[in-house]
Amino acid sequence: MTTIGDIAKLAGVAKSTVSRYLNDGSVSEATKRKIQHIIKETGYMPNAFAQSLKAKKTNIIGTIVPRLDSYASSRTLIGIDEELKTMNYQMLISHSNLDLEQEIENIHSLVRQKVAGIILLATEITEHHLAIIKQVGIPVLIVGQQHKEIPSLIHNDYEAAYEVGKYVISQGHKKIAFLGVNEKNVAIGIERKDGFKKSIEDGEGMDVKFFETNRNSSESFSIVSEIMDTFSPSIIVCATDNLAIKTMKAVYSRGISIPNDLSITGFGGYEMTEMIHPGITTAKFFYKDAGNLAARKMLSLIRGEDTPMKTVSGFEIIYRESVRKI
Secondary structure, three states, X not given: OOXXXXXXXXXXXXXXXXXXXXXXXXXXXXXXXXXXXXXXXXXXXXOHHHHHHHOOOOOEEEEEEOOOOOHHHHHHHHHHHHHHHHOOOEEEEEEOOOOHHHHHHHHHHHHHOOOOEEEEEOOOOOHHHHHHHHHOOOOEEEEOOOEOOEOEEEEOHHHHHHHHHHHHHHOOOOEEEEEEEOOOOHHHHHHHHHHHHHHOOOOOOOEEEEEEEOOOHHHHHHHHHHHHHHOOOOEEEEOOHHHHHHHHHHHHOOOOOOOOOOEEEEEEOOOHHHHXXXXXXXXXXXXXXXXXXXXXXXXXXXXXXXXXXXXXXXXXXXXXXXXXXO
């Protein structure tokens, strides 16, 4: 494997001269041509990561994800990576494992590695986050949540929930349970709930109750049992597809048929919702497209271009068999 040392020896120059050439530094035209010829002849491929770290201006974008096993995160990462490659940038992934303190440390770590910018797939934005982001001196973009002081790319959670609610009502459902998550997650815990609430304001004879879970499997099973025992709705509107799948499993264990005895909806548009039976009606978010958009927005921030503080990604309601018309 050819190294910078090999190139320098063949060109009759110092390693530092080759390094300057690779990093667009000051090298004479004659030396440039000689190094270019040797690189072409040897097929030398520079280590772009190391090269970028040594340069004053890197081509690396740090990306912090809360979970690597999340469908939404993985599809978003694919979109970011796909778009960055077209612009000759690289993605460096850092995993926080849903630990907010680790997330803060990941920001520090990426800054020390001289990344050009950071894309944070956020579940929550705290005052600590805000203070650190203001200090780091490089562009930071949050995806999935929003803050008025930080450039953000969000999914249209409110409008998606509003449309889901309108559809549920159009199918004749009046006794409805909404199964949400902790409100610290603004997008899922608040925006989706508020959008759904707005959709049912004009409904007549509505009986709607709101429940909350931390998305832990055992707690989800317990909450679903509580919903069925104390309320017995005709439909459970779940704030995520994962919750919808867990709800489906919980009610099946009680001998309840979907959609004959109970209807279910979700949010996300995960592939699994189409593969299981019955298919789950859901608000599909375009995570890969959002990743593409996040990469382009980050590059605009790096270039100092005029970029809106908030960008909203689209959605589509996917109608499947999990909702019965009453």
